[in-house]
Amino acid sequence: MTTTTGPVATRRLILQGAACVAVLGLGNLPFAAAPARAAANDKYPEEAFKQKSEADAIKALYGKTAEPSDKVKLDAPEIAENGGVVPVSVTTTLDKVTSISFFVAENPFALAASYKIADGTIPGVANRLKMAKTSNLIAIVEADGKLYSATKEVKVTVGGCGG
Amino acid sequence: MASSIRVRATSNGDITEVQALIQHPMDTGLAKNPAGELIPAHYIQQLKFECNGKDVFVADWGTAVSKDPYVKFSFKGAKKGDDLKISWTDNKGASDTTTAKIA
Numbered sequence: 001m002t003t004t005t006g007p008v009a010t011r012r013l014i015l016q017g018a019a020c021v022a023v024l025g026l027g028n029l030p031f032a033a034a035p036a037r038a039a040a041n042d043k044y045p046e047e048a049f050k051q052k053s054e055a056d057a058i059k060a061l062y063g064k065t066a067e068p069s070d071k072v073k074l075d076a077p078e079i080a081e082n083g084g085v086v087p088v089s090v091t092t093t094l095d096k097v098t099s100i101s102f103f104v105a106e107n108p109f110a111l112a113a114s115y116k117i118a119d120g121t122i123p124g125v126a127n128r129l130k131m132a133k134t135s136n137l138i139a140i141v142e143a144d145g146k147l148y149s150a151t152k153e154v155k156v157t158v159g160g161c162g163g
Numbered sequence: 164m165a166s167s168i169r170v171r172a173t174s175n176g177d178i179t180e181v182q183a184l185i186q187h188p189m190d191t192g193l194a195k196n197p198a199g200e201l202i203p204a205h206y207i208q209q210l211k212f213e214c215n216g217k218d219v220f221v222a223d224w225g226t227a228v229s230k231d232p233y234v235k236f237s238f239k240g241a242k243k244g245d246d247l248k249i250s251w252t253d254n255k256g257a258s259d260t261t262t263a264k265i266a
Contacts, residue, residue: 009222042221044208049225085229104227108193112227118219121238122178127222128229 045114054103054110054138060148061114066140066147069094072137074150080131083107083156089126090150094143097123101142107141131156170245170263179265180237181212182219183249191226193260206254207232212246214241214265 033079048061058066073091080086090100100123101114112129123141131137141148172179184189185207192204210222210232219238241247243265250260 030242042218044223068226078260089235098237107189107227109227111201114223115236116221116223118217118238120240121236125235126233126235128227128233130189132218152252155231 002140040102042116045111048114049109049111051110052108054105054136057103057109057111058101058140062140062142062147063109065088066149068150069141069148070150072139072141072148072150074137074152075086076137076154077154079155079157081157083131083133086129086131086137086154086156087126088129088137088139090139090141091124091141092141094123094141094148096144097141097143100125101140102127102129103140104129104131104135105138107132166261167259168231168248168249168251168261169251170261172263172265174241174243174265176242178237178239179214179241179247180235181247182233182235183210183212183240184233185210185251185259186231187251187253189226189230191225196199204254207251208254210234210251211249212236213250214238214245 011027045061048057051057071093076086088102097117099116100116102112103110104112112117113127115125117123131154137152137154139150168179169184172181187207188205189207190202190205192201194202196202204226206228207224207227211218212220219263220236222234224232243266247263247265248260249263250258252258
């Protein structure tokens, strides 16, 4: 059994090397092989933040689609009296979480924030977002290479009377 | 000038909870000032938390993060007295850094 680890490790190293070369080589081409890795490296995902719809933003950020999951818990108010400051938080029971992102469907640009979760960091984050109007709020959790989402509608009352 | 970053990091021995509040206008570039002129976009793009030489938490932000942003998260692997380094950069190239002791 121990003999198999040697060749496997070598093959993995070769594949990693090849992947690095590929990413470097294609780095200048928009929407080439890079988007799938965009969330994993340290670079600011400029393109994803420019997308208007949440579907395009998710694609630009992760290069794949998400499936709804009840293991992603999105906490946001039913009604936000001030769309400029909407407290939003996400927690999840999923393992191997590498990133958490927030999307506001009706905002001029859908992607609001994206967080990279390091090994040893608890997969959960709380922050405050702006919402232009009543909209679906989508949280995406990337765990073990797959995407899981939770969606909640937040009503934004314009005028601020709170009535 | 006082730092734009206010941080509270507390450890219970295992998990360190971090809360950060940053002073920043976070202008979207879509709003107008009273004179009817567009206020240019000015927002934090990346915020990093580093502890013991490792990035524990990296935030990439767009314009939809509220003015004077707040963020809260927790991580393992640090103890009381460790340094937590926080730094941000915005779309105009400005940046700020501060270091907090985990209490």
